[in-house]
Each structure stands twice: as structure tokens, then as C-alpha cells.
Amino acid sequence: MFAIARSLVWKEWREQRWKTIALAGILFLATAIVGGGELAHLRGALQWTGLTTLPFVSLFIAMSIAASERSGNTLGVLQSLPFPLWCMATIKLLIAVITLAASLFIAAATIVGFELFAGSFLGDQLDHRLLAPTSSIWGVQDSWTGSMLLVLGCALSMLLWCAAAGVNQSDEIRAGAVGFLSIAGIWALLILVPMAFDYDPHLVPGWRWLAVAAPGGVLNGGAPGQSLPKNWWQTYDLRLTWVVTVHLGLAIVYVWRFGRVSIKGRSQGDVTAANLSTKLDWLPPPRRSPLKSMLWKQCRESFPLAALGAGLIVIFVLIAFREIRNLNADVKLLVIQLWSFVSVFICLVAGVGAFMEDYQPGVPAFWRSRPIPLRRYFTVKYLGGLTITLVTLSIAPLVLGGMGTYLFGTARDAAPVQQTYSMILSVVLMQIGIYTAASASFVLSRRPLPTALLAIGSVWLISLAIGELVPSLPKAESSLIFLSVPPILAGISLAYHAFRNDWGWRK
Template structure:
């Protein structure tokens, strides 16, 4: 007979196995497609692996985090978990350990693929590791990726624990990460310690940095500096206790201890709060004569009902999509302000004082943050409505399935895109306030094409998330599958465009736009077919 721990481990292993497989497939697919599209050389493999690990680990950590923070509540199984003859803290411990261990699998698979590729091509091109004195590139990348991803995961689970669904958990996690970094940069800006400062000059700043999400990766400690500090620590010149303390601050250990303490506190917060039973409210029996009066009073503030089903659906979808869209715009503006403050304090360190550089920053934030928000918003469009109890209800309403799907899809897309564009406009306008000079990027003739391409890719990610949710009916799996949607552009559209174009006859941009539009149309058709015929994965 299995013990309680064994049963919980078996349960989490069963729930995470397909997540691990999907994440590994996305990591390896992106790596191989990147190597194939750029050029099969060891240097390209290392560069592509750096990009895959930098972006993929953060997204994978977020998806795993919202799954263990709100998955039981979203699936309605938290009550069953609370009825087990054991504390829910045990389940939380197993969930957290399983998610952190699962995060290591795609990292190891990516690094193993790069090592195998380098051995097959050339074994003498491995770059040097640059993380906490680790010389080996593979070990350095594994340690940095896993520790950074685990840090993001712990921050997101602490912020999103016990939320009613994964979308709200993701929103709170994003807010916690951006707010924590923004608060540190603002305090450092006011204190005048931003920029290229030494660790022993501002130990408190770097101590706080190590406590933040993936902050340990931002410490200015590499192999050469670590070796120099070790030499000074062992030399005879260090005689006083103050000197010993100053040299000790130049090593990794105080910051590692601070990081461990802060993240242990986050893990403890999650474990203690997970599955907490909220006491039920005491219900009072009201008299039959007071019931009509109370009901009428409650109905006074309600707006009159909508005159058409389409207007009702649009109002409902706006209320559902607007919070995440507004959060995306706020994240774009917030990150831009944080980076701008840091740039104004130390122009030599970050090199962001010219107008065109601020405008490029605004475009980059809109592109990357917008893609992440579009993914989450696309998953949320059908997440609640495809649950059995709600699906039975809306299918009984006097509205066609095609019209219902079209209104929800288009309404969520328009709200999300408009809010993200507002964030771009605000940051683009703010670049004129922060900058001291330079040539505006708006003078570039290709700027409208770049903006249209980013809009198309964000719409493609949103549509891929909607289609994945329609077929998989699970937000985590849908999010993982939607992560692979940019691979379609690299694997299909980009190689075809390169083969059809040449130096003297470049391929018109309209053809690339039509290719992306065809992909979006195919995804819309797939999602509509799954919704109309209820062909999604029943689990």
C-alpha cells in the first residue's frame, strides 16, 4: 500500500508528464529550427541555445507556476484534495518540488542536443562559462537557467496561490515580478546608486537584487572576478575584520544566502496558503415579506438588458478581456519607465539616452510583452465557456454557434490589440521626454511595415492560443502549444520567403503578410470547427 507521500508524488508525476514532454518538444523544436534557418554551425548552435533558454525558461516557469498555484481551483478538485486524510501542505510541497524538477528537463534536453551537435560537427568551440565562477559552458548555462527559472516560478506561485483560475494567477504573478523590480530600480534611482557600481560599494543594492525574480543572474560576478576575490581573500594583506567583511561581500556567498532566504520565504508562503479552507459565512433566514423588497433594491442599480445577443456577448467579452489587456499596457509603460530611469542615471552603463534608442525600446517592449499578453488573453477567451456546465448553458441560448464564436474571438482580439497599442503610444510619446536628442525612428520608411508585422504576429499568437484552447481544453497545455506558434513562421514562411527572394528581387512584404494571414485563417477555422462540433479533448 502506498504512503501519502508516494500517492501525492504519483499524482503530480502523472499531471506533469505531458507538460514536460510538450515543453521539451517546444524547446528542441525551436532550437533545431533556429539552427537550420540560420546555419548549421557550432557557434550558431550556442547562440540559438542561449536565446531559447533565456526566453523559453521564463515562459515555461510561468506556465508551470500558474498550474500549481491555481490548477486545482480551476479544475474544481481542491475540495477533493482538502478531504484527503492529510494536510494540504504536503500536496503543496510535492507540487512545488515536482514543478521545479520538471523545469530542469527541457533545459537538460536542450543542452544535451547542443553538446551532441557540437560533438558531431566540431568539439573545440565550446565558449567559457560565465556564472558564479563555473568554467564549463554547459554547467554554467544549466545553473543559470534552472536557478533563474526556479526564482521566477517561486515568485509567481507566491503571488497567484489560491486564485480561482490560471489567468488570474498569471496576472498577479506578472504584477509581482514587474512591481518588485520597479520598486528596486526606483529606490536605487532616488538613492543615486544605479549604474556601473562595484559590489562592495553598494552591497545592499546587490543584496536586494539577489532576492528578486531571477535577480541572482544580474549580479556582476563572473569567473575572472570570482578568482580575483578568492586570491585577495587568501592573501596576507587582509588583516582586520572590516577588510575580511569587505572581501566577503565581494564573493557570491552573502548574495546566495540572501537569495536562498528570500525564496525559502516565498516557498513557505505558498505551502502555508495553498488549499487554505476559508470559513463559510453564517447564513441568516430572512422573512418572506422582506425578500421581495431586498430583491427589488438590488435590481435598481442594474442597467437595462441588452437588446441583442451580440451586444450582450460583446459586453461580456469586454469585461473578461479588458483586465488582462489593461495589465499588458501597464506592464509596457512600467517596464519602459523603469529602464528609462536607469538609463537617465547612468548613460554610460546602458547607453539609452538618444531618441531612437528609446523608441526602439518602446517597440521591443510592445512586441515581446504584447506577445505574452496575447497568448494569455487567447487562452482566456474560451477557458471558462468550454467547461461542461457553462457550455451546456450557452449552447441552449438562441444564438448560432458561429456567431457566438466570432463575437468572442473578435471582441477579445480587438480589446487586447487596442490596449497594447495604447501602451506603445504612451511609451513612444514618453521617449520624447526622456531623450536628449537623436534621429527619430519614426522617420524610417520601414516603420509602418515593422508595426504591421508585429501586429500580425501578436494576432497569430492570440489565434494560436484560442485554437489550442479549443482543442485541448486545458490552459497550461494550450499555453505550451501556443508557445510553438512562432516556429510556424520560422519553419514555413521564412524559408519559403528566403528561397523566393534574392538580392536584386526582394520578396514583397505583402506576400509575407498574406502568408501570415493564411496561417491565422487556418487557425481560426480549426478553432471554430472544434467549438462547433465539440471536438476538444475531454479530460
């Protein structure tokens, strides 16, 4: 029993170790760029990069632990082992938690190490202030260690919610979609329901209790302005116990459900064959041209996810409705912000998914051996997927933006038109960049999670580098295009060559 557990730990660790290292590397590099290369700002920068990267990556790790055994056809092996499934699930979950924690720890330790090393030279110049001190949460935020723990807590919360919701889906993309949808649904419920009764959510009794246990809700704890009292155990916040209990519950849900699914064999077809053969009367004519055929396929593959993203944008805007009314904020700006927030995730998943069906094990032999011109196939897949994703994602903001202005009139302090366009432009460039990076990474790595890490890492680094450069250039917009088009073209070219020549880590 112990030996089995040990070999399972070994297997999980072998699967996750590169992710840990990659994630730590991304965190560290992004931190270095955000901190502007100045040692004094590194701690604060890590807090920020951790907060923006880790919860996001945790969604992908959750997708992986929820569905990878099923999508890789290895669940059958696990089910047949003389070892309870819940133990395996526990090990998977633990290693995933360790992956997240270890990467943050490695990045933090590297930075602290640098400081210790450099501190002897810099002395008191070190700036330990936080980059973006907001409200104090759980009374720990004023300490750097505390805020790091908070970042980790937020990421773990996302991981658990997504894994518990998406477990046993047949592939990672489905698991991610289910997980993300349930997370968004919980957020929407928490805000929309009180709103429907015209309450300020914060005043609804118990709302804070619910919100704090919601996905990533730990960031929402604590009263503002509290700092860590000397004897903090006397003012121990009961909600911490509540949060831990809820998330332990989620972990149990994941562990309990994991693997409890019958793998559908391909046997039912034989039975149905006889019944259905009578219906074999009419076969619709072939698609009229190769191009239409390819387009049809790409639409079928890309549309569901894009539609999901559009729906999410609508939900988020509805959530923000009330704020708009109260604050008389700029509707357009708000819509653009929500649009960019959702589209980052959707573009990433769409980019991963654009080539996923074609790289399922055994499928490449099917299309490669046909007289399908590879250049056109790639072009249709890439451009088709991108267009569908971008257009579908932008329908909601266009409608809502227009409607918003119609409903609320021009806001009191609306952003200048020029600024709006510049924002839209950067969001579109961001979408194209993420989609390109994700599809190129997928063609190369052929597995969702490394793809996500690779794409997030490269987009992070490139966009940060561009962000550093743009303000120093005279014409912000044109220089933005000027700077971001080459990496995008490089990504497309890499993806095309990998697609055509069958380059990849896993064949």
C-alpha cells in the same frame, strides 16, 4: 503516510509528464531551427532558446500549481485527506521543479547525444562557443553546463516568485495575473525607487543584493569578466547563499499558504435571499440586440487583462525613462521593444482567457442549448477579444511614443521610419498570431497550461520558420505578411471548427 505520499507523487507526475515531454520537444525543435540545422551551433542555440522559453513557461507552470486544484474543484478532496497540506504542496513544487529541469535536461542530453554520435565524423569542427556570450555570471558562464544551470536557475526563480504570489487564487488566469504583477512590481520597485532619488541603481548600496534575489535576478549576478578560478570555493560568492535562502523562503511561503483557504460553498445565498428580495423592484431592460449582448460580455471578460498589460507597459517605460535621458536613445524603439515584450505575455493570457469562461465545467451546456448563433458568437468572441487586447495594449505605446518624441526630441541615432514601421508590423502580427494560437489551443485542450505550451510551441516554431525565410525574400515587409497570414487564418479556422463542433480533449 508513505503510501499517501507515493500516490500523490504519482498523481502529480501523471499531471505533469506530458508537459515535460512537450516542453522538451519545444526546446529541442526551437533549438534545431535557431541553430539553422547545423550541429555545430546547437549548444549555443539551446542556451538561447532555453533562456527565452523556460522562464516564460515556468510562469505558466507556476499558475498551474498555484491554482489548478482550486479551479478544478479538487482542493476539497486534498483538504479532506489525512495528510498535511504542506506535504502535498511540497510534492507539487518538487514535481514542478523536476518538470522544468527534466525538460531542459532531455533537450540538452539529446543535443549532446547527437554531438557524440556525429562527433566521430566531424571531429574538431564542433563549435562549442556560446551563441551570445555576455557578461560572466557567478563565474560559471564560460562553461556550457554552467550556463544551462543559470537558465534553469532563472526559470526556477520565476516559478517560485509567481507560485508564492499567486497561490490559492481561484483560477489559473488570476494566479498568473497576480504572479506576473508582483514580479513586474518588484522589478519596477528595484529600478524606480533609486531613480526617484536620482541614483544609478547599480551604485545604491545593497541594490545588487536585492536585484540578484529578484525574480530571474540570478542572471544579474557576478562581476563582469570573471572566469571560473581554479579554486573557486575560495572566492565563493556569498550572494549565492543569499539567493538560495530567499528562494527557499519563497518555497516555504508557497508550501505554507497552499490550500489554506476555505472553499466558499454556495450556501450564503440562501441567507441573503430574504434580505435582498425587498430590493427586487427594478430589472433593467434586456440588451438591445444579440450582438450588443455578446459584445458587452466579451468586453467584460477581456478588458481587465488588457488594462493590466497597458499598465505594465507604462511601468516598464517609466523604468526605462532614465536610460532614455542618459543615453539619448531612440524613444520609439525602446517603447516598441517594451510593448512587444509585455504584449507577448498578455496576448497569450488573453487568448487563453478569451474562451475560458465559456468552457468552465458545465457552462458549455448553458450557451450551446440557447438560440445563440455559434458563428456570430465565435466571431464576436474572437475579434472582440483580439481588438480589445490589441487596442488597449497599443494605447500606452502610442501615447508614450508620441510624448517621448515631444519630451526628448528626435534621438541622435533614431531608427529610420521604415524600420520602425516594419517593427510595429511584426509586433502586431506576433500579437495576432499568439492570441490566435492561444485561443485555438484553448478551445481544443480546455485547460490553461497545455494551452500555453501548445501556443508557445506553435508560435515559436512558426515564427522561427518565418524568420528563417523572410531575410532571403526580397520585400521583407510584404513577405512577412504574406507568410504569417496563412498560419493565422489556419488557426482561426481550426478554432472556429473546434468551437462549432465541440471538438476537445476534455468534455
